[in-house]
Structure formats: structure tokens, C-alpha cells
Amino acid sequence: MRKRVAVIGGGIAGLAAAVRLRDLTPPGTEIIVYEQGGVLGGKLRTGELAGLPVERGAESFLTSGPGGDSPAVAFARHLGLGDALVHPATVPAALSITGRLTPIPAGTLVGVPGDLTKLGDVAHVTGADRDEGRPLLAAGADIAVGELVRARYGEEVVDRLVDPMLGGVYAGRADRLSLEVTMPQLAATARVEHTLQAAVRAAQSARTRPAAPVFTAVDGGMSRLVAAAAAASGARISLGLPVRDLSRTTHGWRLLLGPVPAPQTDDVDAVVLAVPAKPASRLLAAVSAEAAEAVGVLDYASVALAAMALPPGTPLPELSGFLVPPSEGTLVKAATFFTRKWPHLGGEKDAVIVRASLGRHGEQDRLQLTDDDLLDRARHELGELIGADLPAPVASWIQRWGGGLPQYTPGHRDRVAFARQQLPPGLALAGAAFDGVGIPACVASGERAAEDVSKSLEE
Ligand SMILES: Cc1cc2nc3c(=O)[nH]c(=O)nc-3n(C[C@H](O)[C@H](O)[C@H](O)COP(=O)(O)OP(=O)(O)OC[C@H]3O[C@@H](n4cnc5c(N)ncnc54)[C@H](O)[C@@H]3O)c2cc1C
Incomplete structure (x- = not known):
């Protein structure tokens, strides 16, 4: 039948x-x-802004997986x-640390460094990543990412690197998020290796196709x-x-x-x-x-996206965007310079599009503003983070995702x-x-x- x-x-x-x-x-x-x-x-869900397709939700996906x-x-x-598969321009992204935009250090796994010499001023390592004669993580065990990294590398690496990078994906805090789910490759190597540095390096070398662009989007949205x-x-x-x-x-x-x-x-x-x-x-x-x-x-985190089409010629830093650690206290947790990051949109001759991501887990009360007030707040904070006031947008929208991101x-x-x-x-x-x-x-x-x-x- x-x-x-x-x-x-x-x-x-x-x-x-x-x-x-x-x-x-x-x-x-x-x-x-x-x-x-x-x-x-x-x-x-693909939206529209100044005649261009701009994502109201997810923007891109990982290009590679375990088998290719x-x-x-x-x-x-x-x-x-x-x-129709397209990739972002190779423009760097930054972190906003104590009010300054700083390049994201290379060679980290979602903010967890495998080479501690490459952190520059972003974060100082204070923990001791000692070999204690056993794997970091027992078979079958799980741990919060923050707990593991704080114990091995200290507070700043979590607060300034891992929190904003994980927060960029989950709008959540490293101290609550499961290593096994959010960083499965690192969880696997942590069950074998005795130090975090060795586990990060092993996870990085197990990656396939390192030359492929990390992210892919769909032309048209x-x-x-x-x-x-x-x-x-x-x-x-x-x-x-x-x-x-x-x-x-x-x-x-x-x-x-x-x-x-x-x-x-x-x-x-x-x-x-x-x-x-x-x-x-x-x-x-x-x-x-x-x-x-x-x-x-x-549990879920609620977030909102504020998209703004700024007049052509609006100066922005030479970046694809930036991430903001929760410790900076802003409602803006990340910003994407959309027209710069995605060359398939045809450049910035008609508008400069910026998309800010607002709110983190536990902060839903801070999103209880009208759309106009949320937009003003986003524009004001972005100006402060970039170090230059942004002009009034020629077009804009707010997209709210109540309970949008699982924790x-x-x-x-x-x-x-x-x-x-x-x-x-x-x-x-x-x-x-x-x-x-x-x-x-x-x-x-x-x-x-x-x-x-x-x-x-x-x-
Ligand atoms: C702002 C934002 C940005 C993101 N950016 C990215 C990104 O760039 N890259 C990435 O990989 N991921 C990103 N994600 C995550 C990714 O988009 C989601 O995890 C994924 O799309 C979830 O898909 P899903 O089908 O599991 O659930 P959903 O997309 O939530 O779909 C579930 C559907 O079920 C429907 N539904 C619920 N209850 C019922 C019911 N009782 N009966 C019938 N229908 C029902 C809902 O209306 C909904 O349409 C982002 C998420 C958000 C919120």
C-alpha cells in the first residue's frame, strides 16, 4: 500500500x-x-536590502566536512x-578588545590556540598546560569548553578569544557550552592527548582540505x-x-x-x-x-540582527567584520561588513551593507526595545567599536530570533x-x-x- x-x-x-x-x-x-x-x-531566510539579497538568518556554511x-x-x-556556491573575500576579521579592533590570531580552533606564540597582545596565557600522565578528557566524559580552556590557558584566552568566537556561532558562553557538541574534533583528540596544545594541534592536522575556503554561501541567498x-x-x-x-x-x-x-x-x-x-x-x-x-x-539564546544599508563611500575598517567579547559589555556581539565580505554581491557602489548581531544567552531583556531603538543602539555601538560615527542608513531592518540558538x-x-x-x-x-x-x-x-x-x- x-x-x-x-x-x-x-x-x-x-x-x-x-x-x-x-x-x-x-x-x-x-x-x-x-x-x-x-x-x-x-x-x-533571505531578505532584501538596498536591492541586494541579505540574509535574515544563517549566512553561510562550512565548506568541508570529515570526508571532503x-x-x-x-x-x-x-x-x-x-x-551557485560562492565564498567570502579573503579579508581578515577582528576582535574588539578593550575598545580596539585587533586581528583574530591565526591558528586557533574556534579561539582555542594550538600555538601560544601567535596570540600577540590579544590574550596572555596564565594556566599551566602540563602533561599529567592521562588524556585531558576521560572516555565518554564531556566538559564545558570554558572549564577546560581556563584550567589550561587561563582566564584571558577564554574571555577574549574563545568566548567571542564560540559566541559568534552560539550567542552563548564558553563556560556553559559542551566541548563534545560545539568542538567535536577537539573532544576526540582531548580523549587521547595529554595537553591542550597537543589536542588542538592534533585536531587541526586531522582537518581535511585545509586549502578549501572555510565558508560557502549561495549566490541569490x-x-x-x-x-x-x-x-x-x-x-x-x-x-x-x-x-x-x-x-x-x-x-x-x-x-x-x-x-x-x-x-x-x-x-x-x-x-x-x-x-x-x-x-x-x-x-x-x-x-x-x-x-x-x-x-x-x-535552553536557547535569543538574538536579533540589525541590517543597515549605509550611503556608498561610508568608510569602514579593512575587515570582513569583527567579534565582540561579552566582557566589553555591548549589545552588539558581532558585525559583518556584508558587501565587503561577499564579493558576489557586486561591491559597494550602491550601498555599504553592515549586519550586526545583537544579544547573547541570558540577555533577552536587553533586546526588549522597539525596532527603531534597537537600530539606533546598534548604529551607535558600531560607531564606537569602529571608532567613527556611522551615517544614518538609507534602508534597514531588524530581524528577531527569539529562542534562536541552542545552548x-x-x-x-x-x-x-x-x-x-x-x-x-x-x-x-x-x-x-x-x-x-x-x-x-x-x-x-x-x-x-x-x-x-x-x-x-x-x-
Ligand atoms: C541569526 C542566526 C544566524 C545563524 N547563522 C548561521 C550560519 O551562518 N551558518 C550556520 O551553519 N548556521 C547558522 N545558524 C544556525 C542554523 O541556521 C540553524 O541551526 C538551522 O538553520 C536550524 O535548522 P533546523 O531545521 O534544525 O531548525 P529550524 O530552522 O528552527 O526549523 C524548524 C522549523 O520547525 C517549525 N516548527 C516548530 N514547531 C512546529 C510545529 N509544532 N509544527 C510545525 N512546524 C513547527 C518552525 O517554524 C521552523 O520553521 C544561525 C542561526 C541564527 C538564528
Whole structure:
């Protein structure tokens, strides 16, 4: 009989699952993507500013993965977007340390240095990175990145380097974030090496294709990737209705969707659940209370993006952007000089586009400003950080991501593995709530979930 598979959540993980399901299941299998919002893509959404495509969410993804191309690059190629993949200009980025923009030291792993002689004035190493006759991390153990690096290199390396670099990705603090999830290569080498320097160097030398550009974007924007994935999946797309309940039936699953006064049900044979932790936990409650609890503990940081098109000729430092450590006290945690970083946008003849990222984990109250006030605040702080007042923008927008970035604390991997063990076949979890925040991790997670549930369809 013709099978039906539900993908709940139309972000990149759900879409990658839908495409892989299309590739793996017999022709005629019905795949349905349920997205509560009015558009697909989740945190991938391309906006417009001064006539240029400017990302309202994720901007780029890692080019390389363990076996060569990262899963995101492989996915884009699979969707026929190989020719649309572009890379940033080789312009350096900086750190704002005590009010001064300083180049990011070379040779670090997300801010954790492997060569302590290259730190310059950015940070002084004060810890003792001694060989104590055993690996840094016991087998199966996890630790907060900050705890490990503070013990080995001292406070400044964490506060001035690791915090802003990790914060650039997670908007979180190194003292809370899991080494195993946020820096898996370093966690692997820390289980073998006896010093942090040796572990960082081992992780760096295990990297493949060091010559490839680190980041890749899509010419035309991430929404192109989203549209191509939706088309390739051949899925029926249900927009605008949240799935409110998930329960088992004798042969499969029943979804309850739509508003409370006008509920709808849909019966399917298998489900990929690709939503953030809070809705995932709610939907798992009737399936496994233990899984729901393990998934529901994940906390999130709220962030906002302020994008400004400044008049052509607005002078900016010769950088692609900069990161700001939390200790500087600004709401701005990072800034990208968008038109300079991305040459495919055609230069700065029409506008100079700056995109600032605002807010960190635990700071959501500081984002409680009107859009106009948030924009003013961003422009004022950027001026101070750059050392020159910025002119009024000719166009701008604010994009808020309430609960946008997961904060994986130590033990996250084990909690997710435990949750998965509680689930019956035919239900798989995918996405940033489980397997990592980056687009490559989300794509790989969606693809794995599709493989899991398609096996259950054959049984
Ligand atoms: C500002 C920002 C910048 C980022 N920059 C980068 C970057 O440059 N590079 C990078 O690799 N990563 C970046 N990320 C991270 C990356 O974008 C995300 O981790 C990734 O897109 C998450 O994908 P996902 O499919 O797991 O989840 P989401 O994108 O969150 O998608 C989940 C979807 O589920 C839907 N949903 C929720 N509940 C229900 C329900 N009950 N029923 C139906 N649908 C539901 C939501 O509406 C949403 O569309 C960034 C994230 C943010 C917020």
C-alpha cells in the first residue's frame, strides 16, 4: 500500500529529510512537510536590502566536512546548486578588545590556540598546560569548553578569544557550552592527548582540505537552497498550521494540527520530527515522557540582527567584520561588513551593507526595545567599536530570533542518545535541537532521520 511520511518542521533539517526520503522510498510514497510558519526555511531566510539579497538568518556554511565536502555543500550540489556556491573575500576579521579592533590570531580552533606564540597582545596565557600522565578528557566524559580552556590557558584566552568566537556561532558562553557538541574534533583528540596544545594541534592536522575556503554561501541567498530542496523533495507542503499533538495508532502515527476550535487529523506511517526542543518535547510527551523530558531541558539564546544599508563611500575598517567579547559589555556581539565580505554581491557602489548581531544567552531583556531603538543602539555601538560615527542608513531592518540558538550544555549528546533510545521505530528526531547548530550538521541529521524511518517502512 502507498505509504505516507510526515516531516514536522520545514527548516533545513526537515527539508533535507524530505529530499532523502524522496530518494530512498518507492515512487508514490507521499511525503508531507508540516511547517507552522507561512514560509519554509526556518532560520534560513533571505531578505532584501538596498536591492541586494541579505540574509535574515544563517549566512553561510562550512565548506568541508570529515570526508571532503560538508553535508551542506553535498546537499546543495545534489539539488543542482553547485554553480551557485560562492565564498567570502579573503579579508581578515577582528576582535574588539578593550575598545580596539585587533586581528583574530591565526591558528586557533574556534579561539582555542594550538600555538601560544601567535596570540600577540590579544590574550596572555596564565594556566599551566602540563602533561599529567592521562588524556585531558576521560572516555565518554564531556566538559564545558570554558572549564577546560581556563584550567589550561587561563582566564584571558577564554574571555577574549574563545568566548567571542564560540559566541559568534552560539550567542552563548564558553563556560556553559559542551566541548563534545560545539568542538567535536577537539573532544576526540582531548580523549587521547595529554595537553591542550597537543589536542588542538592534533585536531587541526586531522582537518581535511585545509586549502578549501572555510565558508560557502549561495549566490541569490539561502532561500534558494530552501526552494530547491522543497522542489526536489516532491513533498506536499502544509504551511501555517502547527502540529499540536502526535500519538501512535495501531499501524503508524496520528497528527493533530490546526487551531484548537478547528482541529484536523492526519494519519501517517512514519514521522521525522525536525522542530526546536520545546515543541519537540511537547510533541513527544504522549509518545515517551522520558524522551520528552530529556529533549525539553535544552535552553536557547535569543538574538536579533540589525541590517543597515549605509550611503556608498561610508568608510569602514579593512575587515570582513569583527567579534565582540561579552566582557566589553555591548549589545552588539558581532558585525559583518556584508558587501565587503561577499564579493558576489557586486561591491559597494550602491550601498555599504553592515549586519550586526545583537544579544547573547541570558540577555533577552536587553533586546526588549522597539525596532527603531534597537537600530539606533546598534548604529551607535558600531560607531564606537569602529571608532567613527556611522551615517544614518538609507534602508534597514531588524530581524528577531527569539529562542534562536541552542545552548548545548555538557551531557547533551548523552541526553539526545537516551531520548532516541526511548522512541519506537518509525519516529526519528532531526535538527539543531539534537545534532548541532550548523547547517551541515542539520542537513546530516535530517538525512539520517530519513534513513531511519525509511528502514521502518520496509519492515
Ligand atoms: C541569526 C542566526 C544566524 C545563524 N547563522 C548561521 C550560519 O551562518 N551558518 C550556520 O551553519 N548556521 C547558522 N545558524 C544556525 C542554523 O541556521 C540553524 O541551526 C538551522 O538553520 C536550524 O535548522 P533546523 O531545521 O534544525 O531548525 P529550524 O530552522 O528552527 O526549523 C524548524 C522549523 O520547525 C517549525 N516548527 C516548530 N514547531 C512546529 C510545529 N509544532 N509544527 C510545525 N512546524 C513547527 C518552525 O517554524 C521552523 O520553521 C544561525 C542561526 C541564527 C538564528
